[in-house]
Amino acid sequence: MASATDSPAGFRPLDPAPLTLRDGSPWCARYGDVYYSPGEGAQESAQVFLAANGLPERWRDGERFTVGETGFGTGLNFLLTWDLWRSRPGRGWLHYLSTELHPFTPPDMARLMGALPAGLRRLGEQLLAQYPEPVSGYHRLVFPDDRVSLTLLFGDATETLAGCHARVDAWYLDGFAPARNPGLWNEALYAQLARLTPPGGTLASFTAAGHVRRGLEAAGFRIVRQPGFGAKRERITGVCESLPQSVDVRPPWLRWPEGADVSERRAAVIGAGLAGTSTALALSRRGWDVTVLDSGPGPAAGASGNPAGIIMAHLSADHGVVSRFTLQAAEFAWRWIESVAACGHPIPRDRCGALWLADGERLRLRLDRIAERLALPHTLMQRVDAPQAAELAGVPLTLGGLYLPRAGWVDPSALCRGQLEAASARLVTGVQVSSLRRTGDAWHVLDANGKSVVEAPQVVLANGLGLPALHPGIETRPLRGQLGIMSPAPSTQGLRRILCYEGYVTPATPAGHVFGATYVRGDTGTDLRAGEHARNLSDLARVWPAALSNGAPANAGRAAVRYNAAGRLPLVGPLPRMDAFEAAYADLHHGRSWDHYPDAPCLPGVYATLAHGSRGLTTTPLAAEVLASLMHGDPLPLSLDLVEALHTARERVRQLKRRP
Incomplete structure (x- = not known):
């Protein structure tokens, strides 16, 4: 039987929610509904979702507690849950999973966080520091000091939950009213909720629509109607009962x-x-x-002892598994590194952006296809011509390509030491x-x-x-790699971005400009070789001739062995x-x-x-x-x-x- 990884998923662009205010409260014109009751959002969420799921009492003694939510929206439910956890924490970790088809952009989310009460605003600022761009897929945010993780599932709720592996203890069934957002409330979603919920798990929702109650009951939940909040007549709570029909979707x-x-x-x-x-x-x-x-x-x-390395997604036009994984991994890596540095461990780094230059016809065609098919937000990827690339780089260039603003370099050895000390x-x-x-x-x-x-x-x-x-x-499989190190010179010190081509070169790091690197399959030697140094210099001179205007640097780099596997x-x-x-x-x-x-x-x-x-x-x-x-x-x-x-x-x- 074929598995999901036998063919690429393709890129699915999201349509972010525009921030609109009506009477001072967030309003969704797409569904003609409010995100929460004007003036009473926090009180409504606390009663309808948190208290209705028995929180905080239910998480008091467990090793972990997992909350699932349909519709992250403004993040209010998450912030209230996090705030409650901080004041009355459980023994283990709080994991919060939330789906969202139309996420707010980071600037709009910043406006929303700025309007929160002071107590929640401090948590909102921490959320903003990690909040991702609106790109489909999973985005994990970790707040280790409070033992809290937030996993945002950007995309259709049913589809993203179908790929989820979790045991959800409590559900917040939010999202807009069923009459206004019928695409969310359906049997396929209820089946996923049941699959992910162990017996005894609970749910709560602001709606008590008949077809929602019947659908959840058919999926295996015992549903009870409760008095509604404010002017709303009814809401529901539910408990998951034994589910003999539940199917393990994993191969x-x-x-x-x-x-x-x-x-x-x-x-x-x-x-x-x-x-x-x-x-x-x-x-x-x-x-x-x-x-x-x-x-x-x-x-x-x-190999982790190199003086600098690059964090950058390995994108492809079909957005297959390598492209999807490395895009999510690159964003997570920066959030992770900042959390290590926040513990007081110095990690030289610069999220300076990278220019992926069209070095040769084959690479030019590849980058063209990526730009045409991968409609990423401009905050993640921009197509640039040669003059634009040169302006971004701060040095003369004759090639265009793709600009990846969120790429950067890090000192890997410092990161290793910081991670070990933090652990x-x-x-x-x-x-x-x-x-x-x-x-x-x-x-x-x-x-x-x-x-x-x-x-x-x-x-x-x-x-x-x-x-x-x-x-x-x-x-x-072993892959020998040799890199070079070049001291900054008047002709190179203006470089502001990483240049990627058949090799790469960084702006000035504490060690200097790091460039390279070779790939020699099956070779486990770590000696410095003149031939590989010459190859690195030749590649660099092809895309940035001015870098060597003061002469070629000595062979003073580093060689190490990395290992890879089939499938990249x-x-x-x-x-x-x-x-x-x-x-x-x-x-x-x-x-x-x-x-x-x-x-x-x-x-x-x-x-x-x-x-x-x-x-x-x-x-x-x-x-x-x-x-x-x-x-x-x-x-x-x-x-x-x-x-x-x-x-x-x-x-x-x-x-x-x-x-x-």
């Missing part, structure tokens, strides 16, 4: 074990680069005890991990001499290569027991229905975040959030088709489907 190889019990929340993370340190932080924020091991003398000893994780260095040994309910991490270095119920492979003997058939995406998730995996799915090529197959046989407690290639700064923070959510049992920050695209055994699944 069998995505049916992983549930999150770890409290007693098992100790993890050994192998690798202290970007992947390992970001995973350590994501787990520690959830209360895990983490030990990080590395073969080097300290963090970022490998308060133990670091064990100089250990060459050779294998794992299972004893009882724990794994022993063994060094090259077979000695146990650390023991933990959960292990994360984050060392690029992985442990090949542990996962035969899951391959990571990292490998993120549980590691299968490959012998059992092969046996379970040997006949996938027959195309039988998924219920013919067992759940994925996995190595208990072993996970991976591997093969990030040259995009580790962009992809590792979101990969860490995916992994920690899986391990802890939290709602996932990505739709299931993207989680499947990251699957550690995705290439083997593809081969098994095609086996003759």
Whole structure:
């Protein structure tokens, strides 16, 4: 059976909601309705949604509590819930999922936040600092100090919830009145609500329309009519009862074990680069005890030790899984880095924007197709000609291309150190991990001499290569890369943007202009080579000749080995027991229905975040959030088709489907 990742989803532009005020309250001309009752919005939301779902009492003792909402709108319900959590918190995390087909733009959201009461306005300012551009997909915002996450699902509510993996404890069924917004209130939506709600989960809504009540009851909710708020006659509350008809929409190889019990929340993370340190932080924020091991003398000893790297989405005209994942990952990475820096860890960085230059006819045609088909907001992408590119760059250029205003550079080694310090994780260095040994309910991490270095119920492979003997058939491939470093000169110090072409060059960083980098498949050498330095200089001179007007810099860069995998995406998730995996799915090529197959046989407690290639700064923070959510049992920050695209055994699944 084909999966969602076999074909690209394509780009679906959103139509943002224009901010209109009527009598001082937000008004939606599209649906001819108010976002909340004038003058009584906060009181109505507190009664109709929060109190009606038994909050805050219901979240008091749980490890996590998840609220789902249809219609984020102005964000008022979220801010009220967050504010209540701050004053009367639960023991674990509050996760808030909210759909929105017509989100406000950041400037309009800023106007709305500015009109809030002082107490909520402070939270609104924190929301604004992370609020995303109106682009379809999942957008996770994390507020670690309060143990709160917000996942915005921009797009059609039914479609976005169909790709959601979560257990929702309480629903706020908002959105506009059913008579004005009939496209929201339908049986397909109610089925998704039921799929995501465990028995005993609740819902509340301002509406008591008969077809809404009947639809929710048919989906498995027991609905009760309640007195309405203010002038409204009735509203409803509901409780989810047993749902034998509920269907697991995941393919069998995505049916992983549930999150770890409290007693098992100790993890050994192998690798202290970007992947390992970001995973350590994501787990520690959830209360895990983490030990990080590395073969080097300290963090970022490998490819993560480069003096600067780029955060930028890898866009494509068809907006397939690579384009979608890296677009979401790049935005998440900046939010993540700011949260690390806010803890007092200095991280040199500059979100200066990048110019993706049309370096050659093939790349020019590709960029033209992206500009024509990918209708991103101008705050994310702009088409520019050569004079516009030169003006943006601050240096002479003869090529146009695409301007990506939200790209930038970061010092990856500083980020690794900051993540490790923020995680308060133990670091064990100089250990060459050779294998794992299972004893009882724990794994022993063994060094090259077979000695146990650390023991933990959960292990994360984050060392690029992985442990090949542990996962035969899951391959990571070495890619040597050499970059150069050039001291700023009068002809280069005016550069204001990153230039991307067949290579890249940064504006002046603390180390200088960083440029490169080569890609040599299968090579694990880390020596500096004159030939690769010359190639980097040649590529740079082709797009920016003035950069070398004072002569070519010496070969004083850095070489390292990255690892990638088939499909140009990292490998993120549980590691299968490959012998059992092969046996379970040997006949996938027959195309039988998924219920013919067992759940994925996995190595208990072993996970991976591997093969990030040259995009580790962009992809590792979101990969860490995916992994920690899986391990802890939290709602996932990505739709299931993207989680499947990251699957550690995705290439083997593809081969098994095609086996003759």
